[in-house]
Amino acid sequence: MRNLLAAGTAFTGLFTSSFAHAQDLIEDGERLFSSVDVAGYVLVIGALSAALASAIWLIRQRGRLESEGREMRTALSDAQQRISRYQALIADKNRRIVVWDGHTAxxxxxxxxxxxxxxxAHNADFLAFGRWLKPEAAGELERAIEALRSDAKTFDLIIETQRxxxxxxxxxxxxxxxxxxxVALNNLRAELAxxxxxxxxxxxxxxxxEALLDAIEQPVWQRDAEGKLVWVNHAYSEAVEAQSPEQAIVEGREVLSxxxxxxIKASTTPESPFHDTVSTAVRGSRAFFDVVDxxxxxxxxxxxxDVSKEEVxxxxxARxxxxxxxxxxxLATPVAIFDGEQRLQFYNQAFVQLWGLETPFLESKPGNGELLDRLRAAHKLPEELSWKTWKEKTLSVYRSVETQTDLWHLPNGQTLRVIVSAHPQGGATWVFENLTEQVALxxxxxxxxxxxxxxxxxxxxxxxxxxPDGRIQLSNPAFRALWAVTEEQTALGTHIRAIEKACSPSYDRPDGWKAFSHMITSFDDxxxxxxxxxxxxxxxxxxxxxxxxxxxxTMLTFVNMTDSVRAERALKEKNEALRKADELKNDFVQHVSYELRSPLTNIIGFTDLLKTPAIGPLxxxxxExxxxxSTSSSVLLTxxxxxxxxxxxxxxxxxxDYSDIDLNDLLDDVSMQxxxxxxxxxxxxxxxxxxxxxxxxxDRQRLKQILIxxxxxxxxxxxEGSVVSMRCWRDQDDFAFSVTDTGCGMSPEMLATVFDRFSTNGKGGKRSGPGLGLSIVQSFVNLHGGSVSIDSAPGEGTTVRCRIPSTIVPQVVAAE
Known part of the structure; x- marks a missing residue:
């Protein structure tokens, strides 16, 4: 500025001298130049002066800018050096700084x-605090950082890593x-943290x-070394009738005498806490407390x-x-009670009388297993093949929550129902009920x-x-057959009205089921x-x-008299003849049964006895x-x-005699016989x-006779040397079979009488017989509701075919 002022002063002096010189020229050359020429010279001189002044100012300004640039470069170098020193300081391995510039950067x-x-070490993984900090520390840190960035709330935290x-x-x-x-803390700072x-x-x-103890219903207290109360819960303040725990502490109200x-003070030690049931007064009444100090x-x-209710x-x-x-x-029923260790705690006189045990032995409270061993040694328990297994099964009630019931058949002929109920707290009650008479009845x-x-x-x-309520209690097959009703229609509990409806297609007149219904359901004395x-x-x-x-x-019985009514006249005419024939038949059956078969049985028995070595050698x-x-007697008996x-x-x-027959087993039996x-x-x-x-x-026996x-x-x-073949198969529910031989066969005349009794067309046979075999086969097949046929020709052998249906419901079958 000082230079600029000097330049301005010099410029002013120059302009003044020039102007004075111009005036002198004007004065001297008024005669030579006009006024217009003088003004032109003045303007040129002024422009030259202004240009000179501008150049001088620009030169001075450039020098000033160069000086300021040198100063700024010097300051920048100093700042870079300081930043390097700061970065070196921050780059310490014991600390890390995260900087956020705004909310989005x-x-x-x-x-x-x-x-x-x-x-x-990676920046993105570092901000995932939940991966390397403990969960509670990560949550607390994330909330503090969010409050810092959004609400400008500073924080100081001590956090713990997962390591x-x-x-x-x-x-x-x-x-x-x-x-x-x-900042990773070391030594004392880490220990302090x-x-x-x-x-x-x-x-x-x-x-x-304290919150937990304050919420429970039992009084809880804490005392200092001198025995003064320092903390109690609300239950304690209520027990001593204080308005608040603080009042109970200040006033020193005691719940114990x-x-x-x-x-408590005299007997309690750090190694042996006080634990006893004491009596005290609470809210004006006596109460029992189980105290632990x-x-x-x-x-x-x-x-x-408070155990007052428990004491009561x-x-x-006990009572x-x-x-x-x-x-x-x-009680007359034997009862024994065992505790959780399976030892006898109680027994009644009936128990003593049942097992005949000595009182000293029972008073010694023996174990359940010991008691069972004692009874087994005295032969008073059921004889079991595996005593150990039976004993373990019997004593398993102590590990069960269900009541177990078993029947014991004792060697003396008694039958006991043993009921064992396990106790929830351990032990069991044994009840022995004598069922001997009940089982017999x-x-x-x-x-x-x-x-x-x-x-x-x-x-x-x-x-x-x-x-008495009109519902059916039982009915037999003959009843259902006579009235053409099914077993479902006469099921147990069916009302007589429903049976009346089912039987109405057969008979619905007033003297029928309507009268039966009235008689059965009436209230007449x-x-x-x-x-x-x-x-x-x-x-x-x-x-x-x-x-x-x-x-x-009420019982209803119905007898089918149809044949009697229709044949009453014929029966009267032939009654005498049939009576005599029946007497002869009965006499024949009786005499053959008792007068002939009994001696034959004796002959066979004595013959077999003669064959035994005990009688003597033959x-x-x-x-022979x-x-x-023996052979002739067996044939005659057959x-x-x-x-x-x-x-x-x-x-x-x-x-x-109908029964369920396994046909394969039946064939094996016939083959063996x-x-x-x-x-x-x-x-x-x-x-x-x-x-x-x-x-x-x-009927297994009759079916076996047919096959044999x-x-x-x-x-x-x-x-001799030929093969007799028997082929068996099932045709739906029917059992069909055929027997074929390659013997001499039979002519058509013989086939016509082959099923006649005492027909002895045995020409060509090894044995002669009475001719009853095929007749019996036909009778038994017919009794089963089946059919039998014979195919034979002279010299071509014989084939007998039978078909026997399987009966669903066994019925009585007899010849008319």
Whole structure:
């Protein structure tokens, strides 16, 4: 500025001198130049002066700018040097700084943390605090950083990594930027930080425990070393009738008596806490508390649990147990109670009388297993194949929650029902109920019921029994057959109105089921019996009878008199002849049965006895004679049995014993029984049957007789060395089979009489017989409702085919 002022002064002097010189020129050359020329010269001189002044100013300004540039370069170099020193300082491995410039800018990271802290070196992973910090520390840090960036709230935190290292985090603001400084603490600072963390944990734990204890209903207290109260919960203040725990502490209100407190103070040690039930007054009434008091270095703490109700219940339980013991001791049922260790705690006199054990032994409280061993040694328990297994199973009740019931059949003939109930707290109660008489009565009762049921089911008369409510109690097959109703329509509990509806298609006149319904369901004091005859729409004529039974039950019986009515006249004419024939037949059957079969049985028995070595040795001829006697007697007995079977069929008293038959087992049985006969005839039996013929309902004994008769007949006519084949198959539910031999065959004339009794067309056979085999086969097949046929031709052998249906419901079958 000083130079510029000097330049301006010089310029002014120059302009003044020039102007003066111009005036002199003007004055001197007024004569030479005009005024216009003078003005032009003046303007040129002024322009030149201005240009000169501008150039001088520009030169001076350029120098000033160059000087300022040199100064700025010097300052920039100094700043860069300071930044390098700061970065070197920040780059320490014990700290890391995260800087945020605004809310959207990406953070800037400076420095690193030690690797042992578990902090990631990568910037993006570093901000994922949940991956390397403990969950509670990560959550707290994220909330503090969010408050720093959004609300400018600074923070100082001590956090813990997942590796257990402690870090100090400081959040600050500077120059519009937010930064968080992570510092790894060492030595004393780390220990101080850990202590702070532990202090916070202890404070939180103490707060949680105080809140928990303050919420329970039992009084809880804490005392200092001198025995003064320092903390109580709300239950304590309520127990001492204080308005708040603070008031109870200030006023020193005690829930326990002074004597109890002195006892606690004298007997409690850090190794042995006080624990006892004490009595005290609470809210003006006496109460019992279960008190626990624990002593520590700085004082003691205790809790009182109100057990007044438990004490009352304990007394009531003691009285109840005594009453129950007195009651059980007078019971006739043996009872024994064992505790959780399976030792005897109680038994009554009936238990002693049942097992006959000594009182000293029982008073010694033996174990349950020991008691069972004692009873087994005295032969008073059931004889088991595996005593150890039975004993373990019996004692398993102690590990069960369900009541177990078992039947013991004792060697002395008694039957006991053993009921064992496990106690929830351990132990069990054993009750022994003597069922000997009950089992005997039930057996006789069940046998009577079965006999009655079988008798009623096999009656030819229709029987139905109704209860006082009009519902059917039982009915037999004959009843359902006579009235053409199904078993479902007469199921147990069906009302008589429904049965009346089901029977109405057969007979619906007023003197029928409507009258039966009235008699059965009426409330008359006197229930007279009634008999009569009904003629159904189908032509059946039934004699009925209504008979009152005990327990207000009523029985209806129906007898089919159709054939009697229709043939009454013919029966009267032939009655005498049939009576005599029946007497002759009965006499024949009786005499053959008892007068002929009994001696034959004796002959066979004595013959078998002669064959035994105990009687003495027989010579060869005697043995041969005995064999002939035995063979002839067996043949004669077979003939007698065949005659009796035919006589029984003709007499109408043959009944088939239906049962479920395994056909494969039946064929195996027949094959075994025919072995001797096949060897005697030197014939081979070939049975062709499917692998599994299944089962069928038939009379096993009669079906076996059919097969044996056919095979015996075939073996009798088969040539020696030939094969008798039997083929069996199932045709739906029917069992079909055929027996084929390669013997001499039969002519058409012989086939016409082959099923006649005593038809001895045995020409060509190895043995001669009475001719009853095929007749018996036909009778038994017909009784089963099947069919039999014979194909034969002279010289081509014989084939007998049979088909026997499987019966679903067993029925009584007899010849007409």
């Amino acid at each position: 990406r953070p800037e990271f400076l420095g690193q943390l030690p690797a042992e802290t578990g902090a990631p 257990g290292e402690v870090l100090e985090v400081q959040g600050r603001l500077t120059g519009g930027r937010a930064f968080a400084r992570f 850990e202590l702070k963390i532990e202090r916070n944990r202890l404070r939180n734990s103490i707060s949680a425990f 002074s004597l109890t407190r002195e006892k 624990v002593r520590g270095p700085a004082g003691s703490a205790g809790m009182a649990i 219940l304990r007394e009531q339980l 109840t147990l005594k009453s129950h013991a007195d009651t059980l001791d007078h 039930e057996t006789r009762y069940n046998t009577l019921l079965r006999v009655q049921g079988e008798t009623i089911d096999h009656l030819s008369e229709g029987v139905a029994v109704f209860g 006197e229930r007279p019996s009634r008999q009569g005859t009904l003629e159904l729409y189908s032509g059946l004529v039934l004699d009925y009878a209504v008979t009152p039974l005990p327990n207000a039950q 010579n060869e001829r005697q043995a 004679y005995v064999d002939h006697i 003939i007698v049995n065949d005659i009796l079977d035919l006589a029984t069929v003709d007499a109408g008293i043959m009944q088939l 025919m072995t001797d006969r096949l060897q005697e005839g030197k014939v081979t039996l070939e049975i062709s049957a499917t692998a599994n013929l299944g089962h069928m309902i038939a 008769k056919l095979l015996t007949n075939a073996v009798n006519f088969a040539p």
